[in-house]
Amino acid sequence: AKYNVAVLGATGVVGQTMLDILAEREFPVDQVFALASARSAGGTVKFGNKQLEVLDAEEFDWDQVQLGFFSAGGSVSAKYAPIAAEAGCVVIDNTSEFRYEPDIPLVVPEVNAHDLANFRNRNIIANPNCSTIQMVVALSPIHRTVGISRINVSTYQSVSGTGKEAIEELASQVGEMLNGRPASHKVYPKTIAFNVLPHIDVFQDNGYTKEEMKMVWETQKILGDETVLVNPTAVRVPVMYGHAEAVHIETRDQIDAEGVKALLREAEGVILFEDDSDYPTQLEEGSGNDEVYVGRVRNDISHPHGINLWVVADNVRKGAALNSVQIAEVLIRDYL
Numbered sequence: 001a002k003y004n005v006a007v008l009g010a011t012g013v014v015g016q017t018m019l020d021i022l023a024e025r026e027f028p029v030d031q032v033f034a035l036a037s038a039r040s041a042g043g044t045v046k047f048g049n050k051q052l053e054v055l056d057a058e059e060f061d062w063d064q065v066q067l068g069f070f071s072a073g074g075s076v077s078a079k080y081a082p083i084a085a086e087a088g089c090v091v092i093d094n095t096s097e098f099r100y101e102p103d104i105p106l107v108v109p110e111v112n113a114h115d116l117a118n119f120r121n122r123n124i125i126a127n128p129n130c131s132t133i134q135m136v137v138a139l140s141p142i143h144r145t146v147g148i149s150r151i152n153v154s155t156y157q158s159v160s161g162t163g164k165e166a167i168e169e170l171a172s173q174v175g176e177m178l179n180g181r182p183a184s185h186k187v188y189p190k191t192i193a194f195n196v197l198p199h200i201d202v203f204q205d206n207g208y209t210k211e212e213m214k215m216v217w218e219t220q221k222i223l224g225d226e227t228v229l230v231n232p233t234a235v236r237v238p239v240m241y242g243h244a245e246a247v248h249i250e251t252r253d254q255i256d257a258e259g260v261k262a263l264l265r266e267a268e269g270v271i272l273f274e275d276d277s278d279y280p281t282q283l284e285e286g287s288g289n290d291e292v293y294v295g296r297v298r299n300d301i302s303h304p305h306g307i308n309l310w311v312v313a314d315n316v317r318k319g320a321a322l323n324s325v326q327i328a329e330v331l332i333r334d335y336l
């Protein structure tokens, strides 16, 4: 079978990558519709070696498609996802708009593909937050084997996670500062070039940012275990593509670094750096690749049940576009 699909947010960083990945993986498409706002309607985007005309989402008739990949922001999903779902289109939503609704599956195929069984509840499937996705791909084999009681994590997140304007802001600030001029900013509240900001998404009443709380809520929902405690700090760094995370876990049953390496060597979607003096980085492994890279696996010298890991992935691919396409692949293989 072949499917008509729509990509909403097709002119954005994630949307364009969704189109690239659909083409690369030869997803069985018949017609592909590239949707964005009226601002960019009439322009074109690339799909494989073809150009697609960008259509205004406002005027789109959702009856025409079986699958919709949404990545145009929460409020845009809130507006169009129910309309599309009602018209029979299965929505795979990359925003946080529906992630915490109990009847909407939140899925990382390597971890909880079984939760897709409930997709007909609302005809909406949520794609998790980028930082959560790469973390649970690395941790779920450990959780399944010995149980994880607590996760301490600090993230090092690239600007592409914010979108196209943030990539441009970092590039122009680097130029300004190298030329001895003050850096101007509009996307981030402080200068991101040559700096790091412990601030992603909005601050909550408890002093954590929403990005940090996403890692708490989503990890528990995806692992299907609310007893896993998560203590996150999310940090934006002046990197274009790829997120890294320093992850410290406490396990229920004891396992040592060698045991963890043995699990990760076999883990789906993971590439393990075995050598203790080598490690993956955002610029290299974390840009343009599909897998989650794990290195620096070592025993926590401060805790008998502790393990440390360094986890790197491409936030635009595995953290967003690729994960959404993988969800669609399971959907058409097992359900549609």
Ligand code: A2P
Residues within 6 Å of the ligand: 008, 009, 010, 011, 012, 013, 014, 015, 035, 036, 037, 038, 039, 040, 041, 057, 071, 072, 073, 076, 162, 163, 164, 165
């Ligand atoms: P547009 O190019 O028309 O602004 P990014 O995350 O890289 O900033 O991309 C955001 C994506 O979401 C873009 O494709 C953008 O399209 C799209 N988008 C933003 N607002 C809307 C809207 N109100 N309706 C449809 N698409 C939107």
